[in-house]
Amino acid sequence: EAQVTQNPRYLITVTGKKLTVTCSQNMNHxxxxxxxxxxxLGLRQIYYSMNVEVTDKGDVPEGYKVSRKxxxxxxxxxxxxxxxxxxxxxxxxxxxxxxxxxxxxxxxSRLTVL
Amino acid sequence: xxxxxxxxxxxxxxxxxxxxxxxxxxYGGTVNLFWYVQYPGQHLQLLLKYFSGDPLVKxxxxxxxxxxxxxxxxxxxxxxxxxxxxxEYFCAVNTGNQFYFGTGTSLTVIP
Numbered sequence: 001e002a003q004v005t006q007n008p009r010y011l012i013t014v015t016g017k018k019l020t021v022t023c024s025q026n027m028n029h030x031x032x033x034x035x036x037x038x039x040x041l042g043l044r045q046i047y048y049s050m051n052v053e054v055t056d057k058g059d060v061p062e063g064y065k066v067s068r069k070x071x072x073x074x075x076x077x078x079x080x081x082x083x084x085x086x087x088x089x090x091x092x093x094x095x096x097x098x099x100x101x102x103x104x105x106x107x108x109s110r111l112t113v114l
Numbered sequence: 115x116x117x118x119x120x121x122x123x124x125x126x127x128x129x130x131x132x133x134x135x136x137x138x139x140x141y142g143g144t145v146n147l148f149w150y151v152q153y154p155g156q157h158l159q160l161l162l163k164y165f166s167g168d169p170l171v172k173x174x175x176x177x178x179x180x181x182x183x184x185x186x187x188x189x190x191x192x193x194x195x196x197x198x199x200x201x202e203y204f205c206a207v208n209t210g211n212q213f214y215f216g217t218g219t220s221l222t223v224i225p
Contacts, residue, residue, distance in 0.1 A: 033213065042120075042204060042217040043158075050211060058212060059115060090157065101146045101165065101208055105157040 002027045006091050006106035013081055014114050021076045021109045023091035031094040032074035033103070036060065036087040043090065049074055050096075081113040116141045118207050120216035127195050128224050135190040135219050137205030146208040147188040149179055152218075153201045161203075164188065175199070197225045 004025045013019055025032065033048035035058075045058030049068040063085055065077040074093075078085060088110050092103040117140045127133060139145065146165050150158040162173025169181040179190045188205060200223045205216040 031211075035215075040217060042118075043206075043215040045212060045214070048211060056211065059214075092158075102148060102160050102163050103150075103158075103206075103213060105150075105159070107157045 002104070004091055004093055004104055004106035006089075006109045008109060009107060010110050012112045012114065015082055016080050019078050019081060019111075021078075021089060021091075021111070023074045023076065023106060024072050025074075025091075025093040025104070026072065027093060027095075027104065028071065029093035029104070030071070030096045032068065033058065033092050033094075034064070034066065034074070034076045035090045035092065036085075037090060037108075038087050046076070046089075078111075081111075083113045085111065086113050087111060116207055116209055116212070116214040118205055118214050118216040120203075120205055120219050122219045123217070124220045124222070126222045126224065129197055130194045131223075133190070133192040133195050133199075133221070135203055135205075135221075137188045137190065137216060139186050139188070139205075139207045139214070141207065141209050142186070143209065147179075147181060148206040148208070149173065149177070149188075149190050150204045150206060150215075151201045152204065158204065161190070195221075195223050197223045199223050 034046040035043040044060045047066040049055045091106040119138045121136045148163045149161040164171045172178045203219045207214045
């Protein structure tokens with residue numbers, strides 16, 4: 001089954017404790033991206049990757065890091081989480097933007113930073 | 115940066131009523147347009163998409179949307195809503211390598 005898998009789905013952590021949210025897709029998609037969803041703000045793009053070893057900032061990259069060492073994986077790293085990073089995070093992939101372009105989303109990871 | 119506006123934040127309808135949700139974007143160049151739906155507790159799923167050609171596109175579950183280039187709009191419509199359409203709806207625009215989402219419209223359908 002074609003899917004985007006995120007882990008963990010739920011996480012409560014404390015300020016400053018490094019964490020990684022994993023994302024894996026099995027569709028051989030070139031494009032992968034991370035979003036955060038906050039009430040009243042919709043989804044905002046954090047980082048995206050056009051292919052292996054190619055990453056770029058989205059609209060809200062501060063406090064986050066990513067890496068793309070393999071085509072299928074795109075982990076999101078919070079080196080020193082802060083309470084304002086409490087949010088619902090979605091990973092998404094696409095064959096490539098524009099052709100056909102639509103995003104396939106993971107189930108989401110709800111992160112709480114105390 | 116691109117901005118995407120969804121003017122209806124909360125919509126409440128009775129079953130069988132018609133639905134129209136507005137979406138406007140700011141970018142004047144070539145765009146790809148999408149509507150996504152998020153059912154309670156679930157991830158976003160694609161409703162429909164527009165890349166080129168016929169500006170009236172049909173999606174799943176009886177939804178359709180019309181791209182009006184001169185108005186920078188991509189409004190979502192459904193002639194008769196059902197209780198199961200209760201969800202949050204997001205308009206999205208793809209320009210280049212980035213995707214931009216609207217703030218979402220929460221739709222509640224009353225049986």
